[in-house]
Amino acid sequence: RKEVEQDPGPFNVPEGATVAFNCTYSNSASQSFFWYRQDCRKEPKLLMSVYSSGNEDGRFTAQLNRASQYISLLIRDSKLSDSATYLCVVNPSFYNNNDMRFGAGTRLTVKP
Amino acid sequence: NAGVTQTPKFQVLKTGQSMTLQCAQDMNHEYMSWYRQDPGMGLRLIHYSVGAGITDQGEVPNGYNVSRSTTEDFPLRLLSAAPSQTSVYFCASSRDGPEQYFGPGTRLTVT
Numbered sequence: 001r002k003e004v005e006q007d008p009g010p011f012n013v014p015e016g017a018t019v020a021f022n023c024t025y026s027n028s029a030s031q032s033f034f035w036y037r038q039d040c041r042k043e044p045k046l047l048m049s050v051y052s053s054g055n056e057d058g059r060f061t062a063q064l065n066r067a068s069q070y071i072s073l074l075i076r077d078s079k080l081s082d083s084a085t086y087l088c089v090v091n092p093s094f095y096n097n098n099d100m101r102f103g104a105g106t107r108l109t110v111k112p
Numbered sequence: 113n114a115g116v117t118q119t120p121k122f123q124v125l126k127t128g129q130s131m132t133l134q135c136a137q138d139m140n141h142e143y144m145s146w147y148r149q150d151p152g153m154g155l156r157l158i159h160y161s162v163g164a165g166i167t168d169q170g171e172v173p174n175g176y177n178v179s180r181s182t183t184e185d186f187p188l189r190l191l192s193a194a195p196s197q198t199s200v201y202f203c204a205s206s207r208d209g210p211e212q213y214f215g216p217g218t219r220l221t222v223t
Contacts, residue, residue, distance in 0.1 A: 004154060032210050043202055043214035044155070087154065091210045098145050098162065098170075100210060102154030 001026055006088050006103035014111055017078045021106045023071045023088030033064055035073050036087040038105065044087055047073075078110045113138050116215035118203050124221045125193040133188040133218050135203030141213070143206040144186040145170070146178065148199040149217075155202065161186055193222045 006023045013019050025033075033050035048055065050062040050071050061074040071088055088103035119134045137144065142163045147155040147170075157170030161180040175197060177189040186205075190197060198221050204212040 002154075008152070034210070043216050044212075045214070046211050049211070098143055098157070098160040098206075100145075100155075100157065100212065102147075102156075104152055104154045 002103075003027060003092070003101045004088055004090050004103040006086075006106045008104060008106060010107040010109055012109045012111060013078055015078055015080060017110075018074065018076045019078055019108060020075075021073045021086055021088075021108075023073075023103055025069050025071070025088075025090045025092075025101075027090070027092040027101075028066075028069060030069075030090045030092045032091040033062075033071050034089040034091075035060075035062055035071075036089055036102075038085045038087055040084075044102075047086070075108075078108075080110050080112065083108055083110045115139065116203055116205055116213050118201075118215035118218050120218060121216065122219050124223065125190070126223055127193060127195060129193050131190055131193070133190070133201055133203075133220075135186045135188065135215060136184050137186075137203075137205040137213070137215075138184065139205060139207070139213065140183060141205035141207050142183070143208075143212075144180065145204045145206075145212065146176070146186070146188045147202045147204065148172065148197075149202060150199050158188065158201075190220075195222045198222045 035047040036044040037047045038044040054063045085105040093099040145160040146158040159178040203215040
């Protein structure tokens with residue numbers, strides 16, 4: 001079983017739609033959680049951290065459910081520029097900030 | 113700030129050849145890492161460093177060496193290239209938290 005699992009998609013949605021991605025992780029001791037965005041043939045970039053209480057950044061909302069070991073990302077009012085691959089990232093180690101485990105990503109295409 | 117830079121952008125090697133992928137950052141970050149990204153798989157950690165002179169193995173270190181003689185530079189050496197090392201390689205750096213800044217990547221093909 002992969003440490004971090006994501007639905008690969010692709011998700012094809014019209015502009016203005018709301019879309020949600022889920023991610024599950026296997027290590028219950030995992031400490032910190034993130035969503036990264038990766039455009040085609042580009043490097044990943046941090047989209048947002050995911051906190052236990054949930055957090056929102058504009059049209060993006062991230063939630064963490066430790067009991068069920070999953071993380072979600074909700075995008076409201078999708079824009080064409082949201083088209084990208086979204087990577088779920090988990091840090092399972094309290095002591096090692098480099099020990100990041102990446103999901104394979106969920107591809108989103110927003111169409112006019 | 114240039115951020116994290118990587119060279120070359122593209123490289124084709126023959127099986128058995130060796131080469132070094134260069135990575136540099138100008139943000140004075142202590143943590144640096146090398147990842148490879150393959151289709152259908154998440155980024156996988158090859159090696160990392162928590163500061164100059166200190167390196168450690170990640171998830172998939174076999175076939176690769178690293179060194180960290182300065183804070184800025186973290187080269188990745190392929191000892192004897194194999195077709196299984198065909199991949200996109202990303203270097204990343206971070207300050208003291210898990211937010212990582214990635215370089216633009218090196219696309220390597222081994223024939």
